[in-house]
Amino acid sequence: MVIELLTKRYPGMRAWLMQRLTALVMAIYSVMALGRILLEQPSDYEAWLSFSQPWWWRVASLLFWISLSIHAWLGIRDVFKDYVPNASVRGLLLKLLVVMLWVYLAWATWLFLAYAGSADLVLR
């Protein structure tokens, strides 16, 4: 029965579940980030690089950002639904929201997977 609630016939349930799952991912990442900062206490550029460069941390950061994109989409969409009564204005805002989140996600993906991991950062 629970599984049936998650099929396409009940999109609200899917949204509800996604909001929770992404929240969980972000909460775990946030606690991990705080823990790492407190443990390693990066205090200069070198330390900051070695904090950010491990591949698993960059993958975790990307997972965080993907979750954030979904979470923000659902959340801001709800705000628009409640506070923008004009349907065409709301539609426009929702499109703008989606574009913004995709741009941020592309930026974050490049930052985490390519930029933060490149070895020549240390040389510069």
Next chain:
Amino acid sequence: MQNNNLDNNAQNSQKSKQQAAKRNRPKNLNLFTIRMPINALVSILHRVTGCVLFVILPLLLLLLQLSLSSAEHYAMVVNLLHSLFIKLMLLGLAWAFFHHFFAGIRHLAMDVHWMTTLMKARFTSKAVLGLGVLATLMLAIILWS
């Protein structure tokens, strides 16, 4: 055929009545006219802080990229943190994050039917507000020490 048309007309007028009723439904989303109990306060702050956090996303990415790009830029970003104005901004944003975090955990707890009676919910609301402020104060201590 004639009958059918009449039926359709009757249905249509019924429909338009329903639509009119829908339009005339009282709706009050103006937050400034509502006296909010503590649970409502935590809830609306969860929403407001969520919006604030969404707005600063590009800033977050920009600062991260800048801080990684070179030692000079890293120093620049760290130097930013020495100005009082930026520190206060950061504290405000940190509070937004902490409140959203703790209020979100409260939501998750309620989803699994934990702390759902009115008195318990009031208690967790106070706890969320307190923890948000406490975490922000701890950050303030770190920033100024």
